[in-house]
Amino acid sequence: MEKNIKLLLGKILGEIYEMQGFNCVVSPGTVYGLQNGFEFILDEVIGDYKITTEDYKNFVSILNPIYNNKENLSKFNGYYDIEEEMNKVGIDREKAILLFNYFNRNNCYEELIKKLNSPNSPNELKTFR
Known part of the structure; x- marks a missing residue:
């Protein structure tokens, strides 16, 4: 810029x-x-973009198979279930927090986001406002 x-x-x-x-x-x-x-x-x-379109698409591609399948959603226990997959596509915890906050504020993935408040998630990913 x-x-x-x-x-x-x-x-x-x-x-x-x-x-x-x-x-x-x-x-x-x-x-x-x-x-x-x-x-x-x-x-x-102000910095550069923190979340790219590619990050967004990768994030959604990980969450959709969980959220859109009741069995997968019921098995989801928290962030640690998807952390390795997120890291493989370049989404670290900082980016994950930003993206989860974005989706939470847009009332998306609500049931999945609620499940982040578990012992299977790091503290910084347990609650969203």
């Missing part, structure tokens, strides 16, 4: 976060860094 565009987007995003009264997912320091063009903050918050 062009540097000037990234600086502008960071400033705008920082102002939006500040208007929210810091009732958001970033710290006051991150807001300050966005508003004042701290490059490492801009890269962290």
Whole structure:
């Protein structure tokens, strides 16, 4: 992304976060860094694409056979059941968290996502808001 565009987007995003009264997912320091063009903050918050179309398609190709088959869904015990398959297609836990959050917020894979809240999932994948 062009540097000037990234600086502008960071400033705008920082102002939006500040208007929210810091009732958001970033710290006051991150807001300050966005508003004042701290490059490492801009890269962290705005950075490059974290989830590619290929990641999305690979993720769905793993979840669909589980979710669309009642027997497979009933056997699903949590993230550890699919972690190896996710890693093979380049989806690490950070990406998995982002994708599960995306689908949860879109009311997709609801039954499967509920099953992540189990001893067979790492803590960071047990609850979604």
